[in-house]
Amino acid sequence: MSERGQEQLGHGSGSTGGTGSTVRLGCPPLELKAPVAISTDFYPSSARRGWPATLFPPSVTPLIRKVVRCSVRRLRSDSISLAVHMSPVISLPPSPCLTILYAPWLLLDRSFSAEPSSFFPLEPSPKSIPKLNRASASCPLLPSKMAPMILDSPLPEVVSNSTPICSDASVVPPETASKRIKDLWWLHGHPHSKRYSNPKLVSLAALVRHNGVVYRGEKGFLYPQSSEASTPYDSMTWDRFDRVTDALAFSYAHQLEAEIREANISREQPTIALLGGGKSLEYFCTELALQKLGALAVITDFKNSGVDTNGVRKLPMIEVLPAAADSQHSAIDAVKFQDFGDVWERHTFIIHSSGSTGMPKPIVHTNKSMMLIARMYRLFQEFSVENWFLLFPLYHIAGISIALSGLPNGQILSFPPLAWPPSSSSIFTAWKTLLAMGHPVDIVHCAPTLIENMYEYISENGGDFSPLIELQLLQPGGAALSDYIVKALTARGVNVKTTYGSTEIGPPFRSIPHTRDNPKCYSFRNLYPDNPHLKMEEVGEGLYECVVYKGFELAAQLWESSDDPYRTNDLFIQDPPGSGFFVMQGRKDDILVHSNGENTTAGPLQLDIQTSSKIISRALALGHSKPCVSLLVEVHGDFDPESDTTQKQIWETVEQINLRYPGHSQIMQHMICVLRKGQTLPVTPKGNVKRKEAELLYSAEINQLYSDSTSPFQLSISPSEALTEHLRSLLSSISKTPSQDIHDWTSLYDLGIDSRLALCIRSSLSTYLKRPVSLSTIFENPSISKLVSALLLTPPSSPGLGPSREKISVREIVGPIISRLEAEFKSWPTRPANIHTIYPDTGKETVLLTGASGSLGTSLIANLSSYPQVEKIYAMVRGPNHLAKLRKSFDARGMDSSILVEGGKVEVVNFSMQDPLLGLDLEKYIELASRVTIVVQNAWKMDFNLGVEGFEGDCLRNTMSLLRFCQAARPKRLAFTSSISTCMGSGHTSPTVAEEPIGVDPNAALSTGYAQSKYIVERITQTATRILQIPIHLLRIGQLAGSTRTGHWNTSEMWPILFATSLHPSFSSIPTFLSKSVDWIPVDIAAATITDILLTKNLDSESKYEVHNIVNPHPIPWSSLIHMLQSQRKDLQEIPMGTWVKRLNTFLESGMNADELPGLRLLQFFEGMAGDESESKVFKTGKTQKISASLRGCEAFCEDWLRGNLRVWGESGFLK
Incomplete structure (x- = not known):
């Protein structure tokens, strides 16, 4: 039997196999009589240029005879209509019985709700078709004497979990596992049994119907409403999923009436090819609807499609998911393909695994294999997976396994952003949305490219790895994640583990255990140690x-x-010997598994190049764990390798060979290295290139090919061209799209730009700008206009771009936001002239406080509540259980929570940043508007990964809602907790910062979205005072230190992490900062200062705008702080910050993790600090000291305070 390849779920190879290998299906391919293809994600023709001209391999292509086209209507963010006509790529021979259906590119208007008749615009409603009666006797599609499949859904059978699962206790839950975990493992019988314990659960269709009864009303799926980056998520319950898939199946049964009738007569299962992007709920619903029809679904990437659609009949396709008020089980049983054998063994999916030629190869799965994969896929020994976030396409074995894994136990599947591939910021935004819904993401399984992008994005935007740390598990799959990234993530506390398996054999191996203290991502253990097969x-x-x-x-x-x-060709060592842990070493053949999950078979590619040119002696294709293929070329001795003629002819040869291979296997011109005269590729006695030896010998040349400074794609681009036109020319060249068709707003994804081509863009831009450009920058800004803005925000080293570009760019971003918000003020009504008569001053204050559960918020509550003139405090807290959440926050900080009693001075109320009514019902809003006298806006997200636009929808919008609230009913003052970062940018050139309103140059703020968003509020509040006469207390708050009363200082902040790292016994060194001063103010003193300001009516009139700098008025040099620390640790050494960071890197390389050395969590941030030795600014506090006795009495940061912090950190285990 010829060897067949695989598509790895975890480490190692992608799809492989010998050239011309025999494909063995469960039944002869040409006997599958009625295939139908349904395409769910259409793309404009410009996005399909360069796609491989193959739909299926030879064993499948002859099955498909007719294609159905339909018009495509985009139903999401824009309302254009277009008709898609695919270019003829291959012509298929005619046949009267086989059909392909194409559905629209964008299937679902997620806000659409309609009667069933709206789902089929060109056909009557199913309810109006008498021949599709629910009574099987009247159905013409149903042969006589056929009973519908029994799919009733009884409650799951309870099985005793006292029986041992297998002989290896390390791969099953321990005795101490929670009841929830044990119940999940045993819900459908013995976890390694060959069938489910409920005898009626014999198919995916039966399982869907079962869940519709057992989990009625429970959420099964969470999906984005639109393609917008910040879109809300909707949910679908299990019973609705059952009804929706029923309705889809019923519709397809009607449209394919003749094909199903013929299949039932011939007793040959119909085959339907589902071509699409495979990322949406609609696609998954269609997959399961086809299972309800009893069809064999061929699921494949849309890039593998390309068929002649001329001269074929047209059928209407479903454009929205139906409302489906009632189940249609009996009706579907009457019209589906009937079951003539064991349903458990019936074919379900043909999943394409690319073989040795890189072309699709069909792998046939059954109900048995899919049901058993689904049962085991979410079973982990250490935790339960309540919400799995999908980041693999649903035509990939990993994607369909993840999606199906929620079915056996009724657990949630969350779908990714609709824009694909998703940017890191859109992924993190989706996770935050799901967390806010009460469904945090537990596991993410995705290609290494996405993980590398996330790592790069976080590193470049503040270094906060908490989105990844908070996952139960991060699983790279489809290819190997680089050792460096694995170590870096593990050191920061991210739990990185994976699975070994393939399209052919499922996922039988995992890296065990799945705990964070196990640093080995690619050490696999057999989950089925007792299985002889x-x-x-x-x-x-x-x-x-x-x-x-x-x-x-x-x-x-x-x-x-x-x-x-079946031999996988994957080779392992047992490490340590006899342990049962296997580490993959490589493959028998030489498959290049790229970092984006694609794979290239190097042998045939090299042979094609060598035999197609008289110049080329030998060639070696490279690219394992890299985003694209590169090529080393040795020329014959008669030719000059460095001549333009030779290099041109080599490129012409490669260009011709590229046409034979899919896009991910094609070689770009700048990825070719022609070896110099005298350089040769090492070969075996048989003349084969020694790959490993060549990679070692020419490592410098190979690294240069993949480096940031590699020469750009060979384009005729004048140095004087603007960056915009440079990008347009570049994109035109690599996407084969006319430059006039590439607009500034055209999405790179629509041009077919993937990680391979993004590497080319990065290389060209790095050369053009004479500075490194990261892949993350490209993925986060996927259009010319966004890229230009992003690139010019960072000061370039090239003088040709001009010194003022940074300021112009910042103004272009921040200015329109300010103008837009200030324009809203003009539409707000003015206050009545007699407002003070209506609401006289009572001498008492009622405070509305946002951000109440944070460190400063809790201290403000404690301070304000102690003053008799404060009559009431409304503490606004997001999420359910408001009071319990606030009490927990008090207790965690060692504060007295007894002030939080029902009916007391402090009332905890619901809060929403996006809601104009602040999350309150109208009655409560009116009550508070009539009572509140002071509003403290203290709610702001600490997300340094976001640009300023990322703060518009919540923080800035909430501030506008609070300003509007200040105008409603009783007159109010607004206190805004700003930040000293609004005055620490390049545009604020003075060494001192006065207590005065901010100026009009947005470059005064630091370049983070956080600082810029606070700057915007400093600007718009000036306007609010001038136009609306709202009194403003602008509070510029500096670095908050731990409380002098309790010693608590948040251990997730940068300075505590730096101290804990420096004082670690193995590290024992503190960085020096020559020009840094410490003006940190303890949080309790800052809260007392704010209280003094709020309760001192210093505003002469309602138009008063007061600015207060809240920092320690007695700064000390950094060296004094070092002496305090050295008094606690005598052996603490002083070293430069750069040396300190290098030492931290050494500990990372040694395998130490962030739990042991917390500084590893912020390594990238500290690296940035090492290059920033700017002098500290002095913030004036004289005006505030006159008002606040608390600030006047504030001492310089002292050893007693530090000792209290160290004590608390030591008790908590944070300080070693």
Whole structure:
């Protein structure tokens, strides 16, 4: 039997196999009589240029005979209409019985709600079709004497979990596991049993119907409403999912009436090819609807499609998911393909795994394999997976496995952003949305490219890795994640583990245990140690190959009649020997698995290049764990390798060969290295290039090809061209799109730019700008206009771009936001002239406080509540259980929570930043508007990954809502807790900062979105005072230190992390800052200062605008702080910040993690500090000291305060 390849779920290879390998399906391919293809994600023709001219491999292509086209209407962010006509790529022979259906590019208007008749615009409603009666006897599609499949859904059978699962206790839950985990493992019987304990659960269709009853009303799916980055998420319950898939199945049954009738007569299962992007809920609903029809679904990437659509009939396609008020089980059973054999063994999906040629290869799965993969996929020993976030396409074995894994136990699947590939910021925004809904993401399984982008994005935007740390598990899959990234993430506390498996054999190995203290991501253990059909067979000294025998339940239909084992070609060592832990070493063949999950077979590619040119002697294709293929070329001795003629002819040869290969295997011109005269590729006695030796010998040349400074794509670009036109020319060249069709707003994704081509863009821009440009910058700004703005925000080293570009760019971003917000003030009504008569001053204050549960918020509550003139405090807290949440926050900080009693001075109320009514119902809003006298805006997100636009929808919008609230009913003052970062940018050139309103140059603020958003509020509040006469207390707050009363200082902040790292016994060194001063103010003193300001009516009139700098008025040099620390740790050394960071890197490389050394969490941030030795600014506090006795009495930061912080950190275990 010929070897067949695989598509890795975890480490190692992608799809492989020998050239011309035989494809063995569960039944002869040409006997699958009625295939239908449904395409769910259409793209404009410009996005399809360069796609491989292949729909399916030879074993599948002859099955498809007719194609159906339809018009495409975009239903999301824009309301254009377009008709898509695919260019003829391959012509298929005519046949009367086979059909392909194409559905629209964007299927679902998620806000659409309609009667069933709206779902089929060109056909009557199913309810109006008498021949599709619910009574099977009247249905013309149903052959006589056929009973519909029994799919009733009883409650799951309870099975005793006292039976041992397997002989290896390390791969099953321990005795101490929670009841929830144990129940999940045993819900459908013994976890390694060959069937579900409920005898009626024999198919995916049955499982969907079962869930519709058992989990009625429970959420099963969370999905984005639109393609906007900040879109809300909707939910779908299990019973609605059952009804929706019923309605889809019923509709397809009607449209394919003749094909299903013929299939039932011939007793040959119909085949339907589903072509699409595979990322949406609609796609998944269609997959399961086809299972309800009893069809075999061919699921494949849309990039593998390309068929002649001329001269074919047209059928209407479903454009929105139906409301589906009632289940249609009996009606579907009457019209579906009937079951003639064991439903458990019936084919479900053909999943494409790319083989040795890089072309799609069909792998047939059954109900058995899919049901058993689904049952085991979410079963982890240490935790339960309540919400899995999908980041693999649903035509990939990992994607469909993840999606199906929620079915057995009724757990949630969350869908990714609709824009694909998703940017890191859109992914993190989606996770925050899901967290706010009460469904935090537990696990993410995705391609290494996405993880690398996330790492790069976080590192470049503040270094906050908490989104990844908070995951139960981060799983790279489809290719290997680089060792550097694995170590860096693990050191920061991210739990990185993965799975080994393939399209052919399922996922039978995992990196065990899944705990954070296990740093080994790619050390695998067999989850089925007692299964005789899954073996690690020794094939050499210390080398093992994963081999699967007929009978392994998770495997696809790999065996027709032969019982020959399926050999994966993946080689492992057992490390340590005899331990049962296997580490992958590589493959028998030379597959290049790229970092984006694609794979290229190097052998045929190299051979094609060598035999197509008289110039080329030998060639070596490279690119394992890299985003694209590169090429080393050795020329024959008769040719000059450095001549323009030779290099031109080599490129012409490669260009011709590229046409034979898919896009991810094509070689770009700047990724070719022609070896110099005298340089040769090392070969074996048989003339084969020694890959490993060549990679070592020419490592410098290879690294140069993939470096940031590599020469750009060969374009005729004048140095005088503007960056915009440079980008347009570049995109035109690499996407083969006319430059006039590329607008400033055109999405790079629409041009087909993937990680491979993004590397080319990065290289060209790095050369053009004479500075590094990261891939993250490109992915986060996927259009010319966004890229130009992003690139020019960072001061370039090239003088040709001009010194004022940074300021212009910042103004262009911040200015329109300010103008837009200030324009709203003009539409607000003015206050009545007799407002003070209506609401006389009572001498008492009622305070509305946002951000009440934070460090400063809790201290403000404690201070304000102690004053008799404060009559009431409304503490606004987001989320459910407001009072309990605030009490927990008090207790965690060692504060007295007894002031938080029902009916007391402090009333905890609901809060929403996006709601104009602040999250209150109208009655409560009116009550508070009539009572509140002071509003303290203290709610702001600490997200340094976002640009300023990311603060518009919540923080800035909430501030506008609070200003509007200040105008409603009783007159109010607004106190805004700003930040000293609004005055620490390049535009604020003075060494001192007065207590005065901010100026009009937005460059005064630091370049983070956080600082710029606070700057915007400083500007618009000036306007609010001038136009609306709202009194403003602008509070510029500096670095808050721990409380002098309790010693608590948040251990997630930068300075505590730096101290804990410096004082670690193994580290014992503190960085020096020559020009830094410490003006930190303890949080309790800052809160007392703000209280003094609020309760001192210093505003002469309602038009008064007061600015207060709240920092310690007695700064000390950094050296004094070092002496305080040295008094606690005598062996603490002083070293430069750069040396301190290098030492931190050394600990990272040694394998130490962030739990042991917390500074590793902020390594990138500290690296940035090492390059910033700017002098500290002095913030004047004289005006505030006159008002506040608390600030006047504030001492310089002292050893007693520091000792209290160290004590608390030591008690908590934060300080070693």
